Amino acid sequence: xxxxxxxxxxxxxxxxxxEHRATARSGLGRASIGLDECTPAQAQLRxxxxxxxxNLGLLSxxxxxxxxxxxxxxxxxxxxxxxxxxxxxxxxxxxxxQLVASPPWSGIPGMRLERVVGWETVLLRHLPTGASLEVTExxxxxxxxLTGRLIRHRDMLMVDQLVTPAEQGKLDSIPPMSEAARRLxxxxxxxxxxxxPAGGWHVNWYHNTLGRPRDRRNQAERRLWGRDDLWFxxxxxxxxxQDLVAAMTHPVGGLDGVAAQQxxxxxxxxxxxxxxxxxxxxxxxx
Numbered sequence: 707x708x709x710x711x712x713x714x715x716x717x718x719x720x721x722x723x724x725e726h727r728a729t730a731r732s733g734l735g736r737a738s739i740g741l742d743e744c745t746p747a748q749a750q751l752r753x754x755x756x757x758x759x760x761n762l763g764l765l766s767x768x769x770x771x772x773x774x775x776x777x778x779x780x781x782x783x784x785x786x787x788x789x790x791x792x793x794x795x796x797x798x799x800x801x802x803x804q805l806v807a808s809p810p811w812s813g814i815p816g817m818r819l820e821r822v823v824g825w826e827t828v829l830l831r832h833l834p835t836g837a838s839l840e841v842t843e844x845x846x847x848x849x850x851x852l853t854g855r856l857i858r859h860r861d862m863l864m865v866d867q868l869v870t871p872a873e874q875g876k877l878d879s880i881p882p883m884s885e886a887a888r889r890l891x892x893x894x895x896x897x898x899x900x901x902x903p904a905g906g907w908h909v910n911w912y913h914n915t916l917g918r919p920r921d922r923r924n925q926a927e928r929r930l931w932g933r934d935d936l937w938f939x940x941x942x943x944x945x946x947x948q949d950l951v952a953a954m955t956h957p958v959g960g961l962d963g964v965a966a967q968q969x970x971x972x973x974x975x976x977x978x979x980x981x982x983x984x985x986x987x988x989x990x991x992x
Contacts, residue, residue: 707736715739721903722959724783725794733787741896742889742961745789751837752791752892753883754814756930759898759911760939763927765987769879772812775928777801778898779912781844786896792840802828802841806862807873815873818865831865834877881933886980891930891937893961894982897953907949914944922946922988932982940985947973947986 707715716731719739723730735743744752758774761767777793780801785792795801807813816834823829826843869877883891901908908915912926926943951973953959955966964977973984 707734718903718958722900722956723785724899724901725785729785729792729794733785735788738962739958740788741786741959742893743788744786744892745837747832747835747837748786748789748791749885749888749892750835751832751839752786752895753888754832754880756891756895757880758814759895760928760930760941763925765927765929765940765942767929767931770931772814772876774804774814775911775926777804782899783844784896784899790838790840792842794842794844796844798826798828798841798843802830803862805839805841806830807870808862812876815876816869818867819862820865833865833869881931883933883937884935884980886978887932887935887937887982890961890964890975890977890980890982893964893977894939894950894954897950897959900953900959902952902956902959907946907952909945909949909953911944918946927987935980936983937981938983938985940987942987947984950984951975 712731712734715734715738716727719725719730719734720727722739734740755774757770758772759778760775761770762773762775766773777795780795780797783794785794793801802819803811805813806817806819807815814832817830817832817839820829820831828841830839830841832839897909898911899909905916914921923943926941928939928941930937930939932938951966954961954964954975961977964975967974967976971986971989975982975984
């Protein structure tokens with residue numbers, strides 16, 4: 707890709723994701739802003755993040771006990787790359803604590819602390835898939851950096867500690883998922899904080915960022931579950947359903963090849979034979 711094309715795509719991506727343009731450029735695809743081009747390992751990790759982010763509270767799928775939803779409430783900016791994922795947040799260690807298994811707390815089953823680079827960039831590794839995840843501060847503190855230091859923070863499990871039987875049991879309890887469904891759920895996860903550059907919509911799971919007149923419940927509850935090619939997401943509080951649909955179907959910021967159809971209070975997203983039903987529990991009609 708030419709430098710001029712890369713500059714244009716980086717500017718477009720930054721407008722959707724809130725990344726700095728240099729950061730956005732690192733994640734560009736071959737001819738797109740690159741939110742969905744990734745390795746199979748990253749696709750698996752992003753689907754797991756979707757399950758963690760979109761199961762929360764009493765509405766969670768039965769038996770699901772590793773909710774990660776609050777990690778989206780740290781001013782989170784997502785920066786997906788082809789073989790890497792970066793979460794830019796306001797409290798990197800706090801977010802890492804929630805992502806990594808720290809007995810008796812549950813993170814993503816199999817997620818491990820690899821190392822800390824500098825003072826506020828935490829590198830994680832998901833052992834079952836090999837996928838890498840980086841959690842870094844929105845604003846780096848102006849202090850000396852010590853590259854590659856290892857920490858054991860609140861007994862977070864390290865990369866030299868194998869997947870535990872309890873973690874493997876949680877992974878085994880996840881229903882089978884088709885490749886198309888995995889890509890569809892991963893795409894939803896990568897748009898968890900996406901915004902319309904024109905200001906028409908914004909995906910935010912906790913706040914009414916656009917100041918719309920109709921308020922919603924403060925208590926956030928979510929459930930994402932399904933099997934094979936058929937998955938269901940229902941929730942209370944934010945975001946507004948139309949914002950999710952707009953983010954997934956936008957001609958630049960959306961998932962290429964996805965289609966949306968409304969059926970009463972439900973929107974159905976279809977991608978290569980997989981379906982994701984979006985149900986807003988707060989309203990039967992918009």
